[in-house]
Amino acid sequence: MDSPVISVSGLVKKFGRFRALDGLDLTVTPGEVHGFLGPNGAGKSTTIRSLLGLLGIDGGTAQVFGLDPWRDAVAIHRRLAYVPGDVALWPNLSGGETIDLLVRMRGADPEAPDSRRAELLERFQLDPTKRGRAYSKGNRQKVALVAAFATRSDLLILDEPTSGLDPLMEQVFNECVAEHTAAGATVLLSSHILSEVERLADRVTIIRDGRAVESGTLEDLRHLRRNKVRAEVSGPVPDLGPLPGVHDVQVDGQVVTCSVEPDGMAAVLAALSDAGVQSLTSTPPTLEELFLDVYRTEPSGARR
């Protein structure tokens, strides 16, 4: 296997007495889309900002392309594109100016023949002549995304990149990520939404309180993909407990709730259908629920 694009081990970052990162491990291999999952305040952005050499680290090691992000920042940054979670633009620069500026500062040429700038503006439906102050949150996000996707990069670091996008634009975003990985790019995608990462990521690292609590392929983490099913039936409530992949069954009158692994869903639906299902909802677990249900730990309070 090739040497990892990102390799972090035992990373510690302190803000005063607060340990934002507390021995974090993270490995991203070439060509993969790596989901970086965690609730708000878990340390995702701090990790990314350490990898970009914006923050000095207090312990452990971090390498990007085998280089030290603090000392070799410029060399590393020539090969990557970064989209921050909350994009701030220069109020007086137009979107087009900002895109070209960011691309040029990475050492690339927005007017090169293989530049995809014009096509991306079209796909993201972004008007490049508006001034920075006039863009909504979603459009500010698009400016940064177009700048990141316009030219080829070896690594894309995307920090909650879809937080301001509507579902249609999310679809465009997913396509762009797929196109770049097809061209050989590696992607680190941070998010606090499990389903978003599920769609795109090959492997996932889950962090909480500044530590990686879980890391592996989505197959490995299938216990995280239980949907919560709630159904109301007209007939007698079926006994779902013995079915494979079904957990936490609760019955309240004609209403049954349980959590179901993907492989068990077909059998559950069949049983519910036989019982005369009248309403059915299936919701993916939120990260907080996962941490409560799967790890049986105290809920993480509001931090930072």
Place this chain on the structure above:
Amino acid sequence: MSTLAMTGRGPGTGLLVRLAVRRDRVLVPVWLGVLLLVDLASAASVPGLYPTEAERVKAAEAINASPGIVALYGPILDVHSTGELAMTKMTVLYAVFVAIMMLFVVRRHTRLDEENGQAELLGGTAVTSEAPLTAALTFGAGVAVLLGILTAVVNTAAGLGFAGSVAFGASWAGIALVAVGLTLVACQLSASSRTCAGIASGAIGVLFVLRAVGDTTEASWLSWLTPFGWNTQLRAYSNTRWWVLLLYAGLAGALVGTARLLRARRDLGAGMLAPRPGPATGSPRLADAIALSLRLHTPMIVGWTIGVAVSGLVFGAITPSFDAFDSGTVQDLLQRIGGPGAFRDTLLGAVISVLALVVTCFAVAVVNHGGSDEHDGRTEQVLATATSRSRAFLATALVALGAVTWLLLVCGVAIALGVGNDTDHSFGRLVASALSQAPAVWTVVALAVLCFAVRSRWALLGWGIVVLFGTLGQIGELLDLPSWVLDLSPYTHVPRMPLEDFELGPAVVLTAIAAALVAVSWQRYRTRDIG
């Protein structure tokens, strides 16, 4: 707190006023404190400087005889009035600082909040769309009235007479109210807070120049068109024309009414002036952090260049006109301080030192833009590209230091052009007089850069440094402060050219200090966390 809530109109206004009070609990008291301190120093110093009435009359006549001083401070209408003489600098020139304070306070709570999105956040709560404007007006008017009362108290305490001091305090409150109205209107016009500040300060500049022209030429009616002229015409300290106070109230009311009308006709975050679409692509030259910083600051640099050039030309043109001195007493007075030539050189030196202080403010603003770029997250995006820390640092430091040097050069050339042939100094010496201030300015700017380099949010301390050294320079001698305190200010150490000769020693030492401060800042910026 309930009284505050009651003064507001519409739901949420009271809450917003309380928010404003809380956000400005340091800024406004510091600004009021500095203004009142300078005011107290001026009010209390006159008896010591001119113990007898005859001397006071002589001083007042000397002031009236010099168009340069009249242009800067306004005339003294009653040469027998101690109060008018004591308030020479306060009546008009410091009223400009009052107006600028109100400009920043009001813009902070209106257009800046809209640009930053805080207004949108509040707009989502149970606050009417008019509430932010009403709250800014209420808060601004509160500060204006407080300033007026405190000024009246300070002047009365300094022995200038109760009724006159009340009238004078009311004139400052009046100027402050007009500035509130003016800024409220300006903040409706553009979506850019910088453009709004430019419009408002441009208007204040025009009102000041109108008065300067009115006070020094035949067209004296011009002074009645501007509130800065009313400050003098009120005659606070002799035969007060109380009805002049109605003019401030009328103008402020009209401005506030206009602002309300404009606000009702625009959307949140938008301006009355439609924003021009920007270019769809970026210039190939806009490709690194330094080019970016230059691009962002070019409109401000152009504006300041025009402002400094006009000020230099005007003051250069009016200072040397001393032919009017045929009165024996004035000639006598001028002889005592070194002859008419020396008097003119003193004035030129004073103008240059004031402009040097003003120009420093521009550089501190540049440094503060570096600070806000960092905590808003724009610097993070720049440093995530192939931009080194050093380049990002230089983008702020070089533009700040380069711009002040350029503006001092413009100031020197403009003064030299304004003075023309009416001098025994060479063109080069007058330009050098302005540039001789550069080492002091660089040192102050380097201190601001150091604050920014230590921590981005500390960039604000740069303003404190300018205010501190500026205050020391303006009132240090009046307050009889020990010389070591005065020596703290870099401005104390540069020669008062063209009166004094250039001294190499202080210039070299100050430049070395500035260079060392920049080097330390550079090192610090390269090794600290960003954000």
